[in-house]
Structures are given as C-alpha cells and as structure tokens.
Amino acid sequence: MNTYYAANLLIFAGVDIIACIALNLQFGVSGIVNFAFIVFQAAGAYTAAVLSMPPDTAADYSFQIYFGGFNLPFPLPWIGGAVAGALLAVPIGLVVLRNLRSDYQAIALLVTSIIANTVINNARPWLNGAAGLALVPQPLQDQIDPATDTYFYFYIGLTAICVGLVWFMAARIVNSPFGRTLRAMRDQELAATALGKNPVALKMTMFIVGGAIAGLSGAILVGFLTVWAPSTWLYPETIILFAAVIVGGRGNNLGAVLGALLVPVGFEEVTRLLVNLNIGPPNFIPAMEWVLIGLFILGFLWFRPEGVRPEGHKVFPEGFESGVRVLGEHD
Amino acid sequence: MSILIAAFGFGLVSASVIALAAVGFTMQFGITNMINLAYGEVMIASAYIAYYVDERGVSIWIAMLIGAAFGAVFSFLINRLIYSPFQRKGTSLLGMVIVSLAVSLMIANIMLPIVGYFPVSYNERFSNLLRFGAIALTVNQIAIFALAAAIMVAIHALLRYTRLGKAMRATAANPTLARNCGIPTQRVIDAVWLITGALCGLAGVVAALDSDSFTISSGAGFLITALAAAVLGGAGQPYGAMIGAVVIGLITELSAAVWSPDYKQVVAFAILVVVMVLRPQGLLAKRGAAAAAG
Numbered sequence: 001m002n003t004y005y006a007a008n009l010l011i012f013a014g015v016d017i018i019a020c021i022a023l024n025l026q027f028g029v030s031g032i033v034n035f036a037f038i039v040f041q042a043a044g045a046y047t048a049a050v051l052s053m054p055p056d057t058a059a060d061y062s063f064q065i066y067f068g069g070f071n072l073p074f075p076l077p078w079i080g081g082a083v084a085g086a087l088l089a090v091p092i093g094l095v096v097l098r099n100l101r102s103d104y105q106a107i108a109l110l111v112t113s114i115i116a117n118t119v120i121n122n123a124r125p126w127l128n129g130a131a132g133l134a135l136v137p138q139p140l141q142d143q144i145d146p147a148t149d150t151y152f153y154f155y156i157g158l159t160a161i162c163v164g165l166v167w168f169m170a171a172r173i174v175n176s177p178f179g180r181t182l183r184a185m186r187d188q189e190l191a192a193t194a195l196g197k198n199p200v201a202l203k204m205t206m207f208i209v210g211g212a213i214a215g216l217s218g219a220i221l222v223g224f225l226t227v228w229a230p231s232t233w234l235y236p237e238t239i240i241l242f243a244a245v246i247v248g249g250r251g252n253n254l255g256a257v258l259g260a261l262l263v264p265v266g267f268e269e270v271t272r273l274l275v276n277l278n279i280g281p282p283n284f285i286p287a288m289e290w291v292l293i294g295l296f297i298l299g300f301l302w303f304r305p306e307g308v309r310p311e312g313h314k315v316f317p318e319g320f321e322s323g324v325r326v327l328g329e330h331d
Numbered sequence: 332m333s334i335l336i337a338a339f340g341f342g343l344v345s346a347s348v349i350a351l352a353a354v355g356f357t358m359q360f361g362i363t364n365m366i367n368l369a370y371g372e373v374m375i376a377s378a379y380i381a382y383y384v385d386e387r388g389v390s391i392w393i394a395m396l397i398g399a400a401f402g403a404v405f406s407f408l409i410n411r412l413i414y415s416p417f418q419r420k421g422t423s424l425l426g427m428v429i430v431s432l433a434v435s436l437m438i439a440n441i442m443l444p445i446v447g448y449f450p451v452s453y454n455e456r457f458s459n460l461l462r463f464g465a466i467a468l469t470v471n472q473i474a475i476f477a478l479a480a481a482i483m484v485a486i487h488a489l490l491r492y493t494r495l496g497k498a499m500r501a502t503a504a505n506p507t508l509a510r511n512c513g514i515p516t517q518r519v520i521d522a523v524w525l526i527t528g529a530l531c532g533l534a535g536v537v538a539a540l541d542s543d544s545f546t547i548s549s550g551a552g553f554l555i556t557a558l559a560a561a562v563l564g565g566a567g568q569p570y571g572a573m574i575g576a577v578v579i580g581l582i583t584e585l586s587a588a589v590w591s592p593d594y595k596q597v598v599a600f601a602i603l604v605v606v607m608v609l610r611p612q613g614l615l616a617k618r619g620a621a622a623a624a625g
Contacts, residue, residue: 033425035432095604099611103366103424104562108607110368110432111558114551115600122593235551239436242429283448287440294437298413301426 007152012268014159015221016260020244021170022213024256028245029174030206031186033102035110035238036092037214042233043088044081044215045222046127049136051077061135064128074139078219085215086208093207098200113235121230132229139223159220166213170253173209182206183251236290240264243297249307258309267293333465338588339581340466346580347479348538352553353560353572354486355530361567362503362523365414366428369435371554373528374535376438377402378545379446381536382453391455395536402532403525409434410524443547450544475537482530483573490569495522503567552596559599563606565613574614
C-alpha cells in the first residue's frame with residue numbers, strides 16, 4: 001500500500017465524513033430531506049476552483065472557458081467554497097422551505113438537483129460545460145511539491161483539521177438548546193410551532209449551515225482531485241450520502257461518521273477490488289453497487305430504521321403522544 | 332410567426348405525451364398517497380421492452396400495447412412487494428419518498444448492464460409528413476395525439492361513470508370511510524396500480540417514439556416533465572394534470588422554437604418553481620403541495 005493510495009482513502013473518507021455530518025444536521029436532526037445536497041458540494045467545489053485558478057486567458061488554461069479566475073492564495077478558495085454553499089442555500093431555501101409540504105420539499109429539491117446538473121452541463125461559458133474544470137491549483141502547491149509524500153501528509157492533515165472543526169461545530173449544535181428545538185420541530189412540528197418556535201427560520205438556518213459545510217467538503221475534494229465536472233455530482237451521489245446517514249443512525253453525529261465509513265468509503269474500496277475480477281459486462285459491477293445501495297436503504301428502513309448507532313436516549317420513547325400520556329399519569 | 336404556429340403543433344403533441352405520463356403519476360399520488368419517484372424509470376423500462384419487441388419486426392403499435400402491459404404488471408408488483416408493505420408498516424410520507432427514490436435507482440441500475448449506455452430508436456420513428464397550413468406533423472405524431480385524446484376521454488369516463496371509478500374517488504377522498512362503506516379498498520388500489528402502470532408504460536413508449544432516440548438516462552427527464560405537469564395542475568387531480576400537460580407542452584415547445592431546445596426541461600422546471608412559489612396547491616387542487624393541512 002503506497003502513500004498515494006492511503007492519502008486517497010483518507011481524504012475521501014474525510015470529505016465523506018464532513019458531508020455526512022452536514023446531511024445529518026439537515027436530514028437526521030432537523031428533518032429536511034435535502035435531495036439537492038450534492039449541488040451544494042458542487043457549488044463549493046466550483047467556487048474554490050475558480051477562486052484559485054488563473055483567468056481562462058492564462059497560458060495552459062486557454063483550453064477551457066470559465067468566468068472569474070482570481071488566483072487567490074489558500075485558504076481563501078476554501079472559505080469561498082463554504083460561503084458559496086451557504087449563499088446558494090438562501091434562494092433555494094426561500095423557494096422550497098417556506099410554504100411546501102415536507103414530501104414536496106423533497107421532490108422539489110430532487111428536481112433542482114437534476115436541473116442544476118443539466119444547466120451546468122449544457123452551458124459551456126460559465127464552468128466549461130460537460131468537460132468540467134481541470135488543472136485546479138492545489139493549496140500551497142508553490143510551497144510544497146504536490147507530487148511528494150510530504151504533500152499527501154500535509155493534505156491529510158488539512159482534511160483532518162476540517163473534520164475536527166465540523167465535528168466540533170455539529171456537536172455544539174446537536175447538544176445545545178437550539179439542537180433540542182430542531183429535534184422538537186422534526187418530531188412534532190405543530191407542537192413546536194405552538195410553543196413559539198418558527199419552523200421556517202429554523203429550517204432555513206440549518207439549510208444554510210449544512211450548505212456551508214457541504215461547500216467546504218467540495219472545496220477540499222476539488223483541491224485534491226484538481227478536476228471537477230458535472231458527471232461527478234449527479235443526483236445519485238446524494239442518495240449514497242442518504243444511505244450512509246440512514247445506515248449509520250439518523251440524528252447521531254457518530255452514526256453519520258460510521259455511515260460515511262461504511263457506505264461511501266466501504267463501497268468505493270470493495271468496487272475497486274471487484275472491478276479487477278472482470279465479472280460480467282464492463283459496467284456490471286458499478287451498476288450492482290448502486291443496486292446494493294438501494295437494497296441497503298430499503299433493508300435498513302425496514303429492519304432497523306434507527307440505524308447502527310441510534311440517536312440515543314429520548315425522554316418520551318414513542319414520541320410526543322406517549323409523552324402526553326406519561327405526563328397524564330403523573331397528574 | 333409561422334415558426335410559432337409550427338411550434339404550437341409540436342406543443343400539442345408534447346402535451347399529449349406529457350398528459351399520458353402526468354395523469355398516471357397524479358392518480359397514483361391522489362388515490363394511494365404515494366409520490367412514486369420510480370415512475371420515470373418504469374416508463375423507460377417499458378420503452379425498452381417495446382424496443383426489443385419492435386426489433387423482432389413487430390409493429391410499434393403492438394409493441395406499445397406490450398409496453399403498456401409490462402408497465403402495468405411492473406408497477407403492480409412494485410407496489411405489492413415494496414410500497415404497500417412499507418406503507419402498512421407506518422412509514423412516513425417522507426420515508427416513502429426515500430423508498431421510491433431507492434427503487435428508482437435500483438431499476439435504473441438493474442437495466443443498465445442489459446441495455447447499455449448507447450441511445451436506441453424504434454424502427455418506425457420516421458413516417459410521412461402531413462401539412463395543415465404552417466403546422467407540419469408526422470403521421471406518428473398525429474396518432475400519438477389521437478391516442479392521448481382517446482385515453483383522456485376514457486379516464487374521464489372511468490372516473491365519472493363506472494363503479495370502479497367512483498370507488499377510486501371514494502378511496503382517494505377518505506380510505507377509512509370508503510372501507511367502512513364496504514368498498515374493497517385493497518382491490519381498488521390494486522386496480523389503480525394496474526391502470527396507472529399501463530398509462531406509465533404507454534407514456535414511456537410514446538415519449539420514446541416522439542423523441543428520435545432514447546437512452547437509459549432519459550428516465551429522469553420523463554419524470555421531471557410529468558411531475559411539473561402534475562404539480563402545476565394540483566397533485567392528485569387527473570383533470571389538473573391534463574391542463575398542466577397542455578400548458579407545459581405548449582410553453583416548452585414555444586420556448587424551444589424561440590430560444591433553444593436544450594433547455595426544454597429547464598423551462599418546465601421554471602414553471603414548477605413559479606407554481607411552487609405562487610400557488611403551491613396547483614391550479615385545481617383542493618389539497619396539494621401547500622403546508623399546514625398536516
């Protein structure tokens with residue numbers, strides 16, 4: 001096992017963990033079924049790319065067309081990626097989260113994801129269309145040579161710091177009174193509203209926070225891959241993350257981390273091994289991988305909807321109504 | 332000006348295709364309370380079944396019937412084996428959306444190694460051109476229009492005048508009350524999945540015939556236009572879906588004529604966003620996408 005392989009594995013794991021924590025904050029804790037999650041990751045990646053790349057008139061870059069090209073030093077592109085994810089969440093959230101029923105929110109976001117990909121794919125002048133962006137500069141590549149082991153260790157360290165920051169922030173949110181409010185809204189929106197909580201404002205907040213984290217994960221990914229194209233953010237990528245959060249345990253940050261390690265990372269590695277075996281037609285193994293992810297989702301929703309690591313202690317295990325009953329018995 | 336009149340003709344054909352898809356989709360939602368995101372994939376699977384029959388030298392119109400039969404049986408089985416057990420288990424509406432998305436993903440990827448990535452087309456995709464002033468349509472397109480019009484009348488007759496149609500409307504309005512009145516709601520729901528599945532399969536073949544070629548990835552586009560028409564008309568409302576289909580069919584074809592055909596789906600999406608912001612309950616709905624009601 002060489003350093004490149006290990007770095008690849010660890011950095012992908014870090015990005016998936018960050019993404020799963022963000023999705024868990026939205027889907028697990030707040031009950032927002034964000035089927036457009038991958039769009040926010042893509043927004044972060046594209047933003048980080050155009051912020052760090054030179055203008056498309058520069059030598060070596062003239063084979064692609066994109067707007068901007070600001071040549072900014074690290075860490076500005078990563079911060080820009082997170083900001084872009086947050087900013088994108090505002091208009092989408094205002095349309096989707098305000099006056100739609102929750103299942104409609106989910107399909108509206110799914111459609112948004114498919115259409116955003118179609119638009120970026122067909123419109124070449126903005127972000128180089130279907131071919132995508134290439135030769136994205138890596139963070140601090142002028143200081144450390146990206147082809148060396150030192151650089152891999154450096155990048156793993158950067159990713160780890162981001163995972164730590166995101167974990168810390170998510171833990172603070174989940175364990176705070178604000179986190180309790182979010183769970184109350186998720187379980188009993190009407191009751192939470194009756195107690196004076198504004199569900200639209202709460203959902204918007206989490207949509208923006210999750211969007212920012214997703215944007216950061218995209219920035220980390222594009223800095224390592226140096227390429228980004230519409231084919232890397234098709235809507236099924238969001239479903240993998242959903243599978244991870246469902247398998248890991250909805251509402252539990254540790255579960256989200258576990259899910260990230262089991263589903264996206266685990267599947268990636270297993271496929272890498274299986275592809276070498278040459279079973280069936282060329283696209284058979286990747287296709288079966290997707291079928292298996294679908295089966296994972298159905299299986300967990302059927303047999304163990306709370307996931308491997310359930311959310312944890314609840315005062316009223318059966319939800320609000322049993323809570324009322326329990327309270328009634330004390331009277 | 333004549334380009335707009337020609338686009339109007341195409342718009343009517345598009346509207347026919349969308350109406351077939353949207354009416355089935357919206358009836359599934361209205362009567363069984365299921366937002367079936369696998370609808371587009373069932374459409375494309377039926378289109379491929381018809382393609383393989385067509386390849387054997389059978390006429391496309393017979394292949395279309397086989398595609399519709401396949402869609403009916405396939406939808407019925409998906410409901411019986413997956414959706415219905417999850418619904419009985421008490422899975423939330425949101426949970427069911429995730430379930431149907433997982434099913435959609437699985438259908439697409441089970442098909443992928445069988446059909447491959449390459450676009451295919453039916454043998455009969457070319458037919459004679461007929462002219463009515465500025466409108467020029469092929470015989471196939473006129474047949475599609477006539478077929479869709481006939482099916483819409485049949486759906487109207489089914490819902491209005493038959494015992495089954497009345498039972499369907501009763502089940503949609505209040506399943507518990509319908510069951511207590513002696514309506515066998517389980518059998519009604521089975522019938523709904525067979526009928527809407529047949530519509531779905533038919534719509535898949537017709538959509539594939541209307542576009543010159545199709546691939547495995549066309550399913551998402553089929554789903555989006557059907558969804559847009561259903562939401563525009565008010566989800567769960569068959570007549571709303573018909574109106575929605577006409578509006579979306581005409582607007583997308585007119586925009587393709589004056590702007591670019593690459594962005595047909597984007598225009599459908601823009602209509603969807605406007606509806607969701609301004610009138611989330613849709614044009615006709617008593618209940619719809621709006622929040623609050625519970």
